[in-house]
Amino acid sequence: MTTSVAWLAPICALIGMAVAGYLGSWVLKQDPGPEKMNSISIKIQKGAKAFLVSEYKMLAVFVAVVAVVMAFALSPWTAAAFITGGVLSACAGYAGMHVATRANTRTAHAATESVARALNVSFKSGLTMGLCVASFALFGLSLWLILLVFGNINMVDVMHEHVGMVEGFATGASAVALFARVGGGIYTKAADVGADLVGKVEAGIPEDDPRNPATIADNVGDNVGDVAGMGADLFESYTGSIIAPTILAVTFGSLGYFTGIDLTWAVVVPVVIAACGIITSIIGLFAVRTKEGASLHAALNRGTYVAAALEICAIFAIFFVWSTTTTAAQPLWLFGSVICGLVAGMLIGKTTEYFCSDEYKPVHRIAAASDTGAATNIIQGLSTGMLSTIIPILLVAFAIIGAYFFGNLAFPGVDSSNGGIAVGLFGVALAATGMLSNTAITIGVDAYGPVADNAGGIAEMAGLPEEVRERTDSLDAVGNTTAAIAKGFAIASAGLAAISLFVSYQATMHHAFPEFSLTLTNPLIIAGIFIGAMVPFMFAALTMGAVSEAAHAMVEEVRRQFREIEGIMEYKAEPEYDKCVSISTSAALRKMLLPGLLAVIIPIVIGCFNPEMLGGFLAGAVATGMLLAIFMSNAGGAWDNAKKYIEKGSHGGKGSEAHKAAVVGDTVGDPFKDTSGPSMNILINLMTIVALTFSPLFIAIQRLV
Numbered sequence: 001m002t003t004s005v006a007w008l009a010p011i012c013a014l015i016g017m018a019v020a021g022y023l024g025s026w027v028l029k030q031d032p033g034p035e036k037m038n039s040i041s042i043k044i045q046k047g048a049k050a051f052l053v054s055e056y057k058m059l060a061v062f063v064a065v066v067a068v069v070m071a072f073a074l075s076p077w078t079a080a081a082f083i084t085g086g087v088l089s090a091c092a093g094y095a096g097m098h099v100a101t102r103a104n105t106r107t108a109h110a111a112t113e114s115v116a117r118a119l120n121v122s123f124k125s126g127l128t129m130g131l132c133v134a135s136f137a138l139f140g141l142s143l144w145l146i147l148l149v150f151g152n153i154n155m156v157d158v159m160h161e162h163v164g165m166v167e168g169f170a171t172g173a174s175a176v177a178l179f180a181r182v183g184g185g186i187y188t189k190a191a192d193v194g195a196d197l198v199g200k201v202e203a204g205i206p207e208d209d210p211r212n213p214a215t216i217a218d219n220v221g222d223n224v225g226d227v228a229g230m231g232a233d234l235f236e237s238y239t240g241s242i243i244a245p246t247i248l249a250v251t252f253g254s255l256g257y258f259t260g261i262d263l264t265w266a267v268v269v270p271v272v273i274a275a276c277g278i279i280t281s282i283i284g285l286f287a288v289r290t291k292e293g294a295s296l297h298a299a300l301n302r303g304t305y306v307a308a309a310l311e312i313c314a315i316f317a318i319f320f321v322w323s324t325t326t327t328a329a330q331p332l333w334l335f336g337s338v339i340c341g342l343v344a345g346m347l348i349g350k351t352t353e354y355f356c357s358d359e360y361k362p363v364h365r366i367a368a369a370s371d372t373g374a375a376t377n378i379i380q381g382l383s384t385g386m387l388s389t390i391i392p393i394l395l396v397a398f399a400i401i402g403a404y405f406f407g408n409l410a411f412p413g414v415d416s417s418n419g420g421i422a423v424g425l426f427g428v429a430l431a432a433t434g435m436l437s438n439t440a441i442t443i444g445v446d447a448y449g450p451v452a453d454n455a456g457g458i459a460e461m462a463g464l465p466e467e468v469r470e471r472t473d474s475l476d477a478v479g480n481t482t483a484a485i486a487k488g489f490a491i492a493s494a495g496l497a498a499i500s501l502f503v504s505y506q507a508t509m510h511h512a513f514p515e516f517s518l519t520l521t522n523p524l525i526i527a528g529i530f531i532g533a534m535v536p537f538m539f540a541a542l543t544m545g546a547v548s549e550a551a552h553a554m555v556e557e558v559r560r561q562f563r564e565i566e567g568i569m570e571y572k573a574e575p576e577y578d579k580c581v582s583i584s585t586s587a588a589l590r591k592m593l594l595p596g597l598l599a600v601i602i603p604i605v606i607g608c609f610n611p612e613m614l615g616g617f618l619a620g621a622v623a624t625g626m627l628l629a630i631f632m633s634n635a636g637g638a639w640d641n642a643k644k645y646i647e648k649g650s651h652g653g654k655g656s657e658a659h660k661a662a663v664v665g666d667t668v669g670d671p672f673k674d675t676s677g678p679s680m681n682i683l684i685n686l687m688t689i690v691a692l693t694f695s696p697l698f699i700a701i702q703r704l705v
Contacts, residue, residue, distance in 0.1 A: 319332050
């Protein structure tokens with residue numbers, strides 16, 4: 001009877017898809033504005049589509065090769081799940097971007113009427129993306145679990161074998177996410193740097209001025225990086241947060257550690273929590289509304305808070321039903337574990353808002369530092385990013401301790417060597433599920449930002465009145481903060497999910513080799529920790545370097561056009577936008593391969609050599625990866641909003657020396673917040689799930705030697 005509850009997941013996912021379809025069609029029915037605006041939007045649409053098609057062709061080859069390897073080294077089912085996860089991630093990103101690239105001109109036209117109408121259009125476009133991501137992920141994952149795991153609920157060993165096959169789905173989602181985030185990030189930041197440094201600083205024209213050759217590439221980048229790339233990012237985080245507790249429950253169940261809890265409920269409850277999150281996110285949509293002059297941030301927060309409050313009620317109902325249908329445990333205590341994750345996620349969002357919003361002191365300090373030049377701006381931004389890691393890491397630590405504590409309370413008096421520890425760790429995994437349970441509206445609040453940013457660019461290029469640009473800029477400024485908040489959720493949940501997957505890996509290897517132990521007296525484990533700690537830095541270096549090289553080519557191309565094409569500055573000649581688009585596209589596709597391949601290959605190589613060393617490697621990578629992710633994402637967000645704070649009139653306003661210094665700081669922060677930083681959480685999740693997915697291969701090799 002309990003497993004039938006799991007069908008709520010695909011049903012709610014289908015509801016989410018239907019609502020996403022309705023919202024998308026509503027957005028597309030809105031007035032796109034005059035032909036001049038629409039023609040600019042069409043250029044952005046074509047550029048974004050061309051890049052995604054090229055990127056997906058390369059990813060198709062990668063997915064096919066890895067699937068063949070999985071089919072022979074693991075199982076055909078694992079390979080099929082891997083393909084499904086990758087394809088659904090790509091489909092969700094494409095669907096969301098299709099609407100976003102058409103919502104930009106509609107948002108700009110709506111802004112001629114009011115900021116409230118512009119918010120309505122852009123947010124519904126964002127929520128279309130959010131519902132596509134959450135619904136596609138839950139639909140695919142839940143069907144695989146129903147097919148291979150839930151149907152064998154009374155055969156624990158079979159479940160353990162089959163859940164390893166479903167891990168392929170999460171691996172496919174993570175692999176595609178890493179390439180999409182890195183590729184999109186390189187694309188958008190190469191264009192952004194070219195538009196800023198040459199357009200703003202050297203030529204003294206606005207970033208979105210039609211005379212700026214990089215402006216179309218920049219607007220395309222907003223979509224392929226901050227919509228499609230971000231969607232793939234949250235797709236994999238969301239998938240990991242759902243499957244991690246199920247894997248942990250099945251693994252511990254196969255070891256006999258879950259003797260005091262109803263295993264049927266334990267493996268089903270994560271997908272049910274996620275199903276409720278889709279419905280509460282849909283309801284939260286109706287709370288997002290504003291009036292002219294009212295706080296845009298308050299309107300978006302209201303939708304998030306309403307969805308969170310409803311989700312808490314839904315989760316309590318789930319665990320209450322669990323507690324009344326079984327006498328094997330006290331699952332109401334596990335409700336506390338989920339709430340630890342949800343509350344920590346909300347507080348991390350508020351912390352991120354404090355460090356990145358132009359309403360608070362950290363951003364004001366960076367703006368003030370700009371008065372004395374770019375160097376002090378960068379120093380203050382680095383300091384702000386480093387300080388911003390403290391509270392989120394402490395919150396994650398408290399969430400882990402709290403979730404573990406509540407899990408243990410389900411087993412008062414139980415020997416801590418088995419049931420108590422097992423369910424405590426299961427509680428930690430559920431905390432990650434709780435943190436990302438409202439992923440749909442979290443993405444909706446994030447993805448509206450690039451639409452607003454594009455709308456501002458179209459307003460500038462189409463020569464709309466100044467008040468229209470002010471309205472789109474107000475939407476964009478809030479969007480920068482909400483984007484940083486979404487990254488905070490993704491990073492924190494990735495850490496919690498990675499811990500759960502890491503524990504599952506340890507338990508799986510211990511099940512195969514009772515002598516398997518991760519102790520600091522083993523030099524191979526120590527070596528693994530140091531190598532794992534190094535990999536995020538190497539990854540950041542590769543992705544930052546890729547942006548630098550691509551941006552260099554972009555800067556030279558923009559300078560060439562200003563120098564050689566007569567009449568650009570006088571509006572007598574149109575820049576060669578397509579050449580800038582081509583530079584970003586080719587650079588992104590070339591430079592995304594190495595970082596993505598290393599993330600897959602390194603853990604497999606180390607695991608084949610020594611599984612214990614791989615355990616140390618994962619521990620080091622998760623710790624430094626989380627810190628780097630928070631530091632880079634928040635520093636970049638703070639630099640960006642410091643620039644916008646000055647552009648509003650502070651410290652001399654646009655064109656001042658402080659503004660020029662802030663543009664340089666923002667240029668440094670761009671790859672921090674949109675390329676390297678948000679890719680870190682995918683990196684640690686991908687390496688952990690790869691280790692767990694390929695654990696049968698590692699076991700087979702160790703038995704041979």
